Amino acid sequence: MMTQQSYSSHFRATLALGLPLIGSNIAQFGLHVTDTVMLGWYSVPALAAVVLAASTFFSIFILGSGFALAVMPMVAGAIGAGQPTEVRRVARMGLWLSVLFGICTYPAMWWSGGLLRALGQAPDIAELAQGYLRIAGLGMIPALLVMVLKSYLAALERTQAVLWTTVAAVGLNIVVNWALIFGNWGAPELGLQGAAIASVVVQMATLIVLANYAHRLPALRQYALFQRMWRPDWPAFGRVFRLGWPIGLTGLAESGLFTASAIMMGWVGTQELAAHGIALEISALTFMVHLGLSNAATVRAGRAHGEGDMPHLRRAAAAAILLSLAVGIVVIVIYLTLPEFIISLFLSPDEPQRAAIIAIGTALLVMSALFQFADAGQVMVLGLLRGLQDTRVPMIMASVSYWLIGIPASYVLGFTLGFGGVGIWGGLVIGLVAAAVMLSLRLWHFLRQDPARTGPNGVA
Numbered sequence: 001m002m003t004q005q006s007y008s009s010h011f012r013a014t015l016a017l018g019l020p021l022i023g024s025n026i027a028q029f030g031l032h033v034t035d036t037v038m039l040g041w042y043s044v045p046a047l048a049a050v051v052l053a054a055s056t057f058f059s060i061f062i063l064g065s066g067f068a069l070a071v072m073p074m075v076a077g078a079i080g081a082g083q084p085t086e087v088r089r090v091a092r093m094g095l096w097l098s099v100l101f102g103i104c105t106y107p108a109m110w111w112s113g114g115l116l117r118a119l120g121q122a123p124d125i126a127e128l129a130q131g132y133l134r135i136a137g138l139g140m141i142p143a144l145l146v147m148v149l150k151s152y153l154a155a156l157e158r159t160q161a162v163l164w165t166t167v168a169a170v171g172l173n174i175v176v177n178w179a180l181i182f183g184n185w186g187a188p189e190l191g192l193q194g195a196a197i198a199s200v201v202v203q204m205a206t207l208i209v210l211a212n213y214a215h216r217l218p219a220l221r222q223y224a225l226f227q228r229m230w231r232p233d234w235p236a237f238g239r240v241f242r243l244g245w246p247i248g249l250t251g252l253a254e255s256g257l258f259t260a261s262a263i264m265m266g267w268v269g270t271q272e273l274a275a276h277g278i279a280l281e282i283s284a285l286t287f288m289v290h291l292g293l294s295n296a297a298t299v300r301a302g303r304a305h306g307e308g309d310m311p312h313l314r315r316a317a318a319a320a321i322l323l324s325l326a327v328g329i330v331v332i333v334i335y336l337t338l339p340e341f342i343i344s345l346f347l348s349p350d351e352p353q354r355a356a357i358i359a360i361g362t363a364l365l366v367m368s369a370l371f372q373f374a375d376a377g378q379v380m381v382l383g384l385l386r387g388l389q390d391t392r393v394p395m396i397m398a399s400v401s402y403w404l405i406g407i408p409a410s411y412v413l414g415f416t417l418g419f420g421g422v423g424i425w426g427g428l429v430i431g432l433v434a435a436a437v438m439l440s441l442r443l444w445h446f447l448r449q450d451p452a453r454t455g456p457n458g459v460a
Contacts (some may be wrong), residue, residue, distance in 0.1 A: 001302045002170050010319035014296050018323070018447045020159035022292030024150070027166040029288055030200070031173050033281075035195055038177045046192045049128035052121060055111060055259070056129070057136055061143060061191025062255055064101040064460035066248025068147035069095050072295065073302040073387045076078040080306025086154075088238040094148040095233070097240055103400035104139030128192055135196035142203040149210040155299050156220065158213075173202045199242045214303040249384065253395075255344035257431055258400040261410055266425050268414065271353055272421040275360035279425075283368045283375075286331045290376045293324050294383030312428050314447050317384050324380045360421060367425035374429065377436035388446055397438040406431015 032054065040047040071094035078086035108115070113130030117123055150162050160457025176198035183189025190197065214225050258280065264277040297320035304313035334342075345360035347354050378398070385394050413419050419426065 005195065007319055008198075010315050011185070011323060014293065014300060014316070014320050014323055017154070017157060017159055017299055018293040018296035020163035020292075021154060021295045022289050023163045024166040024287035025292050026059035027163070027170050028286065029285060030170045031199075034170065034174050034177065034456065035199070037439040038181055039175075039192065039195055042087060042181055042191055045125065045128060046195075050130060050195060052116065052125060053112075053129035053132040053136065056116070056133060057109070057140070059252065059255060059259075060105050060108065061113075061140065062251040064098065064105065064140070064144050064249040065147050066246070066251065067097040067101065067240055067244035068144060068151050069247045069251075069386065070151075070244035071148055071392070072096065072151035072155045072374070073298050073305075073389055074240065076302025077306035077389065078154065080303040080309075083306075086220055086236075087152075088181070088225055088227065090240055091148065092229060093233055093240045094143055094244075095229070096237060096242065098148055099141055102144055105140060107138050109246065128405075131426075132192050132196045135193055135323035136199050139200040139203040142200070142207040146203060146210060148204050149207070149214055152225070153214060154295060155302065156219070156223075158217075160209070161213050165206055166211075169202050169206045172205060173198055174248055176201050176416070181258055202382040232288045236399075243389055243391055246391035250382065250391070250395045253399040253402045257406050257428065260407045261424050261428055264414055265409060265421055268420050268424070271356050274353075275343070275357045275364055276421060276424075278343055278357070279325050279361050279368060281346070282342060286327075286372075287375060287379070289327050289331075290324050290379050293320060293327070294379045296320065296383075297380060298383040298387040301384045302389075305388050310371045317443070317447065320376070320384065321380055322445050324376040325373060328376040332369045332372050333345055335365045335372075340364040363422050364425050366380055367422060367429060370431045373431040374406045374428040374432035378432055378439055381436065381439040382441055385439065385446070390442070390446065394439055396434050396443060397442065400437035401438060402431050405434045 035050060035054065036047065039050045069090050074090040075087050078084070079088065109132075111130075112133045113126045116126035120370040121129075133198060153159070153162055177195055179185050180190045180197055182194075182195030183190075188194075211226075214220055233397055262273070262276060262280070265273045297317070299314060300316040300320070304310075304316055339362040340358055342365065343358045344354070351357070378401075380399070382394055385391070406427050408427070409430040410424045412424045413423030414421070415423075417423060
């Protein structure tokens, strides 16, 4: 059992784990931004196609990454329980499940054009998006394997390696994009397909670096991660699957809430949709901070849960929640004092609709400030519950909050009551608050009881 630590010790430990993960998340976000910006320089059709294709890829990736994210609390719990063999078993089967998921979902990307046309997308843009996905889809398996390795290394508190590898990946992406999109340095000019190839190259390079690190670092050799990789371990396979699929569906439900809000903003008007896109990019960037702290909380809660140390678990949870709320306060102050300046950074000075978009975006950032505490709270509590290996009931709570409360509230406020874009974002606030409240009650239920009486997925 861990020795009792002060709250200041918990703050320091959470930050030591969380800051590199925050940096890694922001760098990962940078991969998306560089693709969008560089294809925007190339052509408007290429930009439209990559936005459509990347959204499709991301939705599938979020679903499959549940297995990778399940590895994090399971490895942390095994370390806390003093079971090094279990570390290898669950991480290996996380790799297996990621490969199987990637194989099963690739046909959806190969024939994505017909699906996109059926959803009302322009035929020429759908065709371009399909061409991108047929190449980029080959990167699904390495991308998911990278997620497993990041979760494995984070659970073993090797977050610096995760950070610097992700930062290097952004640099590599820019270089390969510059060569293959525009045909620089003697490379062929491939446009959108060049960006897809660059994505696959970056995912493969990242996988090779992290796999070598995990295999060769002397401190990690005891876990023999790649030992007998070809041998199935069905009990561990089942445990990772049962913990992972609800995580994937929870992530998909949350991303679906914001996708639905984008669709509804498109119904309001073009300026509103443009302002929505900018405000959402800004909100997503700050969310990376909360997500990094949440991942750190998952590891620390998993360790404490594996040791059966409830006092340590309570203090670790309180420290993580307070840190995330402190970040929320800083973000709220920035959003309320500098909204016009922040929005203007995304617009050309010569943009004829600049003033209107800034006015709409400013109002949306005020709404984003309103849901900061709720957004921070729900992602942090989800991370802590994953550390306790409780994922199925939180999945239901999150899905109800996002889809049965948030989306209908956005529609009613935006259209029935006539508040437009602000009303749609008001629905986001309501959905996130509902998730934060329900999930917090779930966490409180666990923290009040003896963890020795609670099994995986919250079954006593």
